[in-house]
Amino acid sequence: MNHIAIKMLMGDKGKYFGIVMGLTFASLIMTQQPAIFLGLMARSYSFISDVGLPDIWVMDAKVQFVDDIKPLQDTELYRVRGISGVEWAMPMYKGLLKARLVDGTFQTCNVIGLDDATLIGGPPVMLDGKLEDLRRSDGIIVDIDGAKDKLGKPASTPGGSPTPLKVGDSLELNDHRAIIVGIAKVTRTFQSQPVIYTTYSRAKSYAPKERKLLSFVLVKTKPGQDPAELTRRIRASTGLAAYTQAEFMSLTYEYFMHNTGIPINFGISVLLGFIVGAAIAGQTFYNFTLENLRQFGVLKAMGTGNWTLLRMILLQAVLVGTLGYGLGVGLTALFGYLMRHSILAFKFPWQLLLFSGAGVSLICVFAAVLSILKVLRLEPAIVFKG
Amino acid sequence: MSSSTFAVHCQNVLKVYDTGGQKVTALNGVDLDIAMGELMMLVGPSGCGKTTLISVIAGILDQDSGSCVVFGEDLLNMSSRNKLNFRARNIGFVFQAFNLLPSLSAAENVSVPLIINGMKRSDAERKAISVLEQVGLGARVTALPSELSGGQQQRVAIARALIHSPRLIVCDEPTSSLDHETGRNVMTLLKDVAMHKDRALVIVTHDARIFDFADRIATMDDGHIVEVKTAGILASPASASKACTPDAVEPYNLAPE
Numbered sequence: 001m002n003h004i005a006i007k008m009l010m011g012d013k014g015k016y017f018g019i020v021m022g023l024t025f026a027s028l029i030m031t032q033q034p035a036i037f038l039g040l041m042a043r044s045y046s047f048i049s050d051v052g053l054p055d056i057w058v059m060d061a062k063v064q065f066v067d068d069i070k071p072l073q074d075t076e077l078y079r080v081r082g083i084s085g086v087e088w089a090m091p092m093y094k095g096l097l098k099a100r101l102v103d104g105t106f107q108t109c110n111v112i113g114l115d116d117a118t119l120i121g122g123p124p125v126m127l128d129g130k131l132e133d134l135r136r137s138d139g140i141i142v143d144i145d146g147a148k149d150k151l152g153k154p155a156s157t158p159g160g161s162p163t164p165l166k167v168g169d170s171l172e173l174n175d176h177r178a179i180i181v182g183i184a185k186v187t188r189t190f191q192s193q194p195v196i197y198t199t200y201s202r203a204k205s206y207a208p209k210e211r212k213l214l215s216f217v218l219v220k221t222k223p224g225q226d227p228a229e230l231t232r233r234i235r236a237s238t239g240l241a242a243y244t245q246a247e248f249m250s251l252t253y254e255y256f257m258h259n260t261g262i263p264i265n266f267g268i269s270v271l272l273g274f275i276v277g278a279a280i281a282g283q284t285f286y287n288f289t290l291e292n293l294r295q296f297g298v299l300k301a302m303g304t305g306n307w308t309l310l311r312m313i314l315l316q317a318v319l320v321g322t323l324g325y326g327l328g329v330g331l332t333a334l335f336g337y338l339m340r341h342s343i344l345a346f347k348f349p350w351q352l353l354l355f356s357g358a359g360v361s362l363i364c365v366f367a368a369v370l371s372i373l374k375v376l377r378l379e380p381a382i383v384f385k386g
Numbered sequence: 387m388s389s390s391t392f393a394v395h396c397q398n399v400l401k402v403y404d405t406g407g408q409k410v411t412a413l414n415g416v417d418l419d420i421a422m423g424e425l426m427m428l429v430g431p432s433g434c435g436k437t438t439l440i441s442v443i444a445g446i447l448d449q450d451s452g453s454c455v456v457f458g459e460d461l462l463n464m465s466s467r468n469k470l471n472f473r474a475r476n477i478g479f480v481f482q483a484f485n486l487l488p489s490l491s492a493a494e495n496v497s498v499p500l501i502i503n504g505m506k507r508s509d510a511e512r513k514a515i516s517v518l519e520q521v522g523l524g525a526r527v528t529a530l531p532s533e534l535s536g537g538q539q540q541r542v543a544i545a546r547a548l549i550h551s552p553r554l555i556v557c558d559e560p561t562s563s564l565d566h567e568t569g570r571n572v573m574t575l576l577k578d579v580a581m582h583k584d585r586a587l588v589i590v591t592h593d594a595r596i597f598d599f600a601d602r603i604a605t606m607d608d609g610h611i612v613e614v615k616t617a618g619i620l621a622s623p624a625s626a627s628k629a630c631t632p633d634a635v636e637p638y639n640l641a642p643e
């Protein structure tokens with residue numbers, strides 16, 4: 001009877017298309033929106049994951065997430081270096097500073113100061129120049145997006161796009177001259193400001209004079225030592241917070257999850273996609289069954305059992321569900337692929353397939369159950385009705 | 387005569403439809419016997435209960451009281467599983483509106499009863515093609531119902547009603563959607579191909595032009611059988627004697643080999 005179920009389903013091309021489209025739409029929304037959500041949330045900690053080398057981040061105990069800077073005294077660096085199990089510990093400055101552009105306007109920048117000697121914590125990809133060029137006097141490295149846009153030189157014609165900054169150009173950071181020695185590519189974060197890399201000591205000279213300027217201490221664990229164990233030792237002996245890279249990422253992630261409207265907004269659009277998809281697919285599928293009720297009645301009169309009819313409807317539901325799901329997930333992947341160079345956040349881990357798969361299955365089960373109940377209750381005597 | 391010698395033996399069958407407080411007595415004590423090898427027509431005014439009666443006889447509707455014994459089996463007391471099997475094996479249906487599955491080809495439609503009875507699809511379709519040939523549609527086996535004329539669709543439906551060699555075929559207004567000529571052709575086909583000494587046909591109709599195909603004609607009114615006549619009185623005498631000599635008709639045996 002399976003082939004009959006399939007032919008019945010595909011017999012009416014328009015209806016069949018409608019059901020599959022409804023499910024495609026539902027699974028598209030249920031995959032694409034969470035993918036954007038996950039992509040966005042990954043931006044919350046992308047600064048941390050960009051800094052690859054150190055495995056432990058040490059900071060003030062009150063820091064809640066990566067952009068929540070609570071500076072330490074420089075002496076903390078030496079205390080951390082003294083703890084057993086520490087291979088090395090380097091300072092990092094991270095702060096927002098105003099840059100004065102050539103046309104006299106100001107732009108807030110996210111300035112990262114790296115250890116003068118080792119330059120640990122630099123940008124992941126250099127597009128022009130070398131990281132070591134930071135050692136040249138007044139050298140800074142800017143990120144490509146900032147260089148092209150916010151730090152760019154004003155367009156010669158009104159409304160035109162700005163001329164990108166390039167190596168050799170200069171800016172002013174708090175009245176200090178800064179010369180661009182490199183252009184880098186960094187992973188996007190929630191902070192939309194341009195990113196400027198420089199040395200730790202130069203960053204301190206750019207920053208307003210304060211007693212504490214050390215944002216983070218980046219630590220490498222000695223080979224053979226357990227980083228988690230080392231974080232405990234650092235916490236115990238300094239009273240500072242120490243997290244492994246993964247812990248700091250999840251701390252930041254959780255902060256954004258709990259303190260911003262992002263999850264709820266995406267939650268709502270995923271839920272809406274689910275409801276609208278369920279309504280469209282459920283409705284069209286149920287309608288399809290209603291319109292085929294006479295056919296089911298004829299089969300019933302001719303001796304087809306309820307169990308067989310149930311299997312036929314389930315098969316129809318599984319078929320449209322699989323198709324809709326495949327199309328929806330495929331479209332999402334295509335969307336992600338086409339948007340790969342854009343500003344759009346997008347992250348598509350395999351777990352997301354399970355999530356939207358479960359959602360679509362739920363819709364199909366719901367639609368099938370409605371139809372099955374209708375067919376089970378069907379009186380075969382309707383076959384003689386006109 | 388004991389009830390087992392009848393194809394159908396109905397006694398005092400009562401059926402009341404209850405639709406939201408409004409009760410309609412559709413069958414009000416129906417007594418009817420149909421013999422093996424007999425073509426019984428059921429006539430009567432609209433709403434008198436003809437369709438309800440054949441639904442009970444075919445085992446797709448339960449009466450409220452009275453008994454309806456079909457080939458010795460009382461359908462009312464049968465488990466629903468057994469009743470399904472009984473219908474699948476013993477009953478063939480022909481409808482006014484044909485009720486073919488629109489997305490299946492003629493051969494696929496005809497093969498459905500065999501598939502319901504558990505036959506392999508390829509065997510069932512092969513057999514369906516041979517039955518379609520016997521109803522004169524050998525050239526249209528792959529056609530969809532929408533590609534066939536009304537008369538051709540009804541012939542497909544007849545092939546479907548016959549293919550599993552059921553012992554009882556129930557037809558509700560089989561010719562009402564067809565013009566006179568086509569209706570008579572369909573009846574000729576039913577009579578030639580479906581009639582058999584071990585099989586009975588019940589045909590509900592108000593189409594007087596086909597009365598002459600009946601062996602007996604039962605007239606219903608208001609939920610009762612008011613009279614049963616041998617067909618010769620209502621129609622041509624040619625077919626009247628056939629009820630007594632069913633062997634005169636070429637047996638058509640489609641029992642799965």
Ligand SMILES: Nc1ncnc2c1ncn2[C@@H]1O[C@H](COP(=O)(O)OP(=O)(O)OP(=O)(O)O)[C@@H](O)[C@H]1O
Pocket residue numbers: 403404405410411412430431432433434435436437438439
């Ligand atoms: N499912 C139902 N629910 C309620 N009442 C019904 C139902 N089916 C039939 N009836 C009523 O039962 C009575 C007998 O109906 P039935 O369909 O058996 O008549 P019929 O003789 O076949 O009529 P027709 O010649 O118009 O087909 C009618 O009064 C009809 O309105």
Ligand SMILES: [Mg+2]
Pocket residue numbers: 436437438558
């Ligand atoms: Mg009727």
